[in-house]
Amino acid sequence: MGFLEQTIWKWLDTPPKDPFYEKSPKLLATPSRSSISRFSLPSESSSASSSATSIASASSFWMSPAKSRWSPTKYLPSTVRNAVSKRQLAFLLCLLLAFIVWIVPPPASWNRNVVHLTVPQEPSNPYQVYQPTMHEKKKHRPDPVQWLKHNSNNRYAVSATTNILNSVPIYGQVSTKPRAALISLVRNSELSGLLQSMRQLEYQWNRKYHYPWIFFNDEPFTDEFKATDGSALQAATQNLTAAQCYYETIPKPHWSLPTWIDEGRFMNSLEYLGAIGVGKGWMISYRHMCRWNSGFFYKHPRLKDYDWYWRVEPDVHFYCDIDYDVFRFMRDNNMKYGFNMNILDDARSFPSLWSRTRSFINAHPELIHPEADLDWLLDPHNSGDYNNCQFFSNFEVGDLNWFRGEANERYFDWLDKGGGFYYERFGDAPIHTLSVSMFVPKSEIWYFRDIGYQHDINRHCPSQSSHRCSCEPTTIDENFYKLVPLESPQKKPDDTCIRQFLGGPWLNKKPGWSQEGERLFGGDGYHGYELTGLE
Numbered sequence: 001m002g003f004l005e006q007t008i009w010k011w012l013d014t015p016p017k018d019p020f021y022e023k024s025p026k027l028l029a030t031p032s033r034s035s036i037s038r039f040s041l042p043s044e045s046s047s048a049s050s051s052a053t054s055i056a057s058a059s060s061f062w063m064s065p066a067k068s069r070w071s072p073t074k075y076l077p078s079t080v081r082n083a084v085s086k087r088q089l090a091f092l093l094c095l096l097l098a099f100i101v102w103i104v105p106p107p108a109s110w111n112r113n114v115v116h117l118t119v120p121q122e123p124s125n126p127y128q129v130y131q132p133t134m135h136e137k138k139k140h141r142p143d144p145v146q147w148l149k150h151n152s153n154n155r156y157a158v159s160a161t162t163n164i165l166n167s168v169p170i171y172g173q174v175s176t177k178p179r180a181a182l183i184s185l186v187r188n189s190e191l192s193g194l195l196q197s198m199r200q201l202e203y204q205w206n207r208k209y210h211y212p213w214i215f216f217n218d219e220p221f222t223d224e225f226k227a228t229d230g231s232a233l234q235a236a237t238q239n240l241t242a243a244q245c246y247y248e249t250i251p252k253p254h255w256s257l258p259t260w261i262d263e264g265r266f267m268n269s270l271e272y273l274g275a276i277g278v279g280k281g282w283m284i285s286y287r288h289m290c291r292w293n294s295g296f297f298y299k300h301p302r303l304k305d306y307d308w309y310w311r312v313e314p315d316v317h318f319y320c321d322i323d324y325d326v327f328r329f330m331r332d333n334n335m336k337y338g339f340n341m342n343i344l345d346d347a348r349s350f351p352s353l354w355s356r357t358r359s360f361i362n363a364h365p366e367l368i369h370p371e372a373d374l375d376w377l378l379d380p381h382n383s384g385d386y387n388n389c390q391f392f393s394n395f396e397v398g399d400l401n402w403f404r405g406e407a408n409e410r411y412f413d414w415l416d417k418g419g420g421f422y423y424e425r426f427g428d429a430p431i432h433t434l435s436v437s438m439f440v441p442k443s444e445i446w447y448f449r450d451i452g453y454q455h456d457i458n459r460h461c462p463s464q465s466s467h468r469c470s471c472e473p474t475t476i477d478e479n480f481y482k483l484v485p486l487e488s489p490q491k492k493p494d495d496t497c498i499r500q501f502l503g504g505p506w507l508n509k510k511p512g513w514s515q516e517g518e519r520l521f522g523g524d525g526y527h528g529y530e531l532t533g534l535e
Helices: 003-012 019-023 025-029 033-039 045-063 078-083 086-103 108-113 144-151 188-204 263-275 284-295 301-305 326-332 353-363 406-417 428-439 497-502 515-520
Strands: 180-185 213-217 245-249 308-311 316-318 337-339 342-344 389-391 396-399 445-447 453-455 458-460
Touching (some): 144 326, 180 188, 188 316, 284 406, 284 428, 389 497, 406 428
Antiparallel strands (some): 308 396, 316 453, 337 396, 342 389, 453 458
């Protein structure tokens, strides 16, 4: 160890001042005269005086106390001085200096070369709430916007850290988890498509909430589909979720031709609708599916212990992270039905649907809800007939108890006995739309604008959502008439379906714009609105 290292080590390793020196400094500093004479050299008589002088000088040096160098511990109380080493004191001084630098504002001259960063403004509508305009509002109606503010950020996620505050209800909501399930009607051959849908919805939402999956099939599921024994690991539904999966077979009476249907007339209908190009109009199984989705799915024994459902189709996409419990949202805000696309359907598949619906309304006016709004479904420029708008039921969240209610059940039975599912091609989407609009007020129907979704050619993506969605934002009119073939002669309404449902400012047009003028220059006549849904 070199001299410098020894010096630094000695300084850092110096113990507190010896208390013994304070008490008896001279005991250590004053030697005896015999010890002085022992180290004195013999001298002649001529140098006796100089020797005496040297001895006196040496005695004076040893008798005087040594000068102590400055120490930071000098000004500390003795109790602290004896307990704190120089190394510890230096560390405390460094902390004090750092604290002073932190709290003292810099000189004004330091701010001359400041780089100013532009902070993006918060979205004007962060929860993408698009509520319809209603003429009357109840004073004690739940506020969905406030609910979202207090219950987003995965407040009720099962995988989140346990927090006692999560069990405290807000705004009168119930703290227990809803009795809800994700349901899917799927064939064994659609396994790969269903796995794709499950992966995305699990990743975007259900891995945080663990709601069970219930799969329905008109025939028994194969072992490969279930894969509960670990086989076909990459192609197993149960292996894609931490929630429970159930595999149910649809009862035969719910998936077969009713006894009151004329088979000859039915076969003629299949041939005719297939010839004119109505989508899937020639498929018998598609007729069974529309009928089951319209009036039988909620009657299945497996769903008797559930209150809510979310319908999931094979081969669909979920593009956005969903940071709240969708089922809690529906329940706490008294919602009965939720959708995220409102588009036109091909009117050639259900030509008698509206006439049968009007006859039902005339026969049972007492079942129509006092706050029901059917105006948005009627075209004033087409004799007040049904405008063929529908909630796209491939994505829907609903209240099973409402579907089991008297009004919806009697309406379905009315249509079913008329044979429209087989003589024509009644779809579950327009039937759900008409039923919800007749028996539910608009305030209990929710537009899930915030959930990005795609089914086949129809795609929906919210605006201001690049931080949580992997899709390009679409306007609210994006899918308006994609299901209507070019060869269809049906008359389109003056406004898009979703705008008629929302009403109010969503119907406002740009000054000087006209639908005829846009079509004259090759447009479709639906690009003159002031609001697009991308704001």
